[in-house]
Amino acid sequence: MAIFTLFIRKYRYALLTVLAVTAILTVALQIWWATAVYAAEDQFIYLPIIQKPEQVIDTSNQIKNGSFENGWTDMPPAAGNLINQQPFEWTLFLIAIGDPLFDDPNTLAEGTPESIHKKSDQLPPQEQPGGATPLILEGDYVYKTFHFGSPFGTELRQTVTGLPSGTEMRITVPLQVHLHGETDKYGAETSLWINDVGGWANGFEMGDRRWCKHERLAEVPANGELEVVVRMKSKWASAKDFFIDDVYMLPSSEPSPYPNMPPCTNSLHLERYQTAVKE
Ligand SMILES: [Ca+2]
DSSP states (O other): OHHHHHHHHHHHHHHHHHHHHHHHHHHHHHHHHHHHHHHHTTOOOOOOOOOOOOOOOOOSOOSTTTTSOSOEEEOOOBGGGBOOEEETTOEEEEOOTTSEETTEEEEEOOSOOEEEEEEGGGSOGGGSTTSSSOSOSSSSEEEEEEESSSOEEEEEEEEEOSOOTTOEEEEEEEEEEEOTTOOOTTSEEEEEEETTEEEEEEHHHHOBTSOEEEEEEEEOOTTOOEEEEEEEEEOSSSOEEEEEOOOEEEETTSOOSOTTSOBSOSSOSOSBOSSOOOO
16 A cells, blocks of 8 residues: 555656646547537538639531522523522521622623532532542532622621620631632632621632632620621633532531631731621
């Protein structure tokens, strides 16, 4: 007993310290356990999750009836009782006889071209889809504008609405011209305009009887609209045929639908309308 008393006396401070630390740890453990159980009983504290709204980019073609497969409206009879076809979703404009051609005030239209849909079975085998020189890029129809021998100008227009502003879009317009031996490089020209900005490609740049593409990037303005205008003109009293098919508008983050098609021109001769011909 004496030894025990002596031990207590000698180590009393150490024993008190051990007891105090044990007591503190016990209390701390109880608090921790109580908190853990508390949390486990669906008593979580929910912090607000701040999420940046994600812009949903529609990656489908924004051009309606871009392949000219969806039908048309017959236009009122033109010169020579000609019935032109206005493709659904597009506005067809023809320069009136006697009016100047686009961006060419000294050349007047002398004829009304024929603008129609050509179906695959109306074409020779080599010009049908899968043929050696196909005139149809997609589906069963291609849109053709031609005149056997008069200066003319035509325009196809479509306004795409509801686009997310600030998005960069790529517009791709495949075109083909048949020059019929034209010796003036400006004898036939085509152009693409997005919200009035664009440029012309001449017939020699486009090449005779081959597909080329007008392709432009455009940022969607605040009103969410991009107006697509495609123009074709023939300057002299000689035959010209133009073909257009499979027009696309996609976000520029998507690949071009025709990555290997040569551009109709590598240089733009005009960046903005000089003569606005709008209804
Ligand atoms: Ca087509």
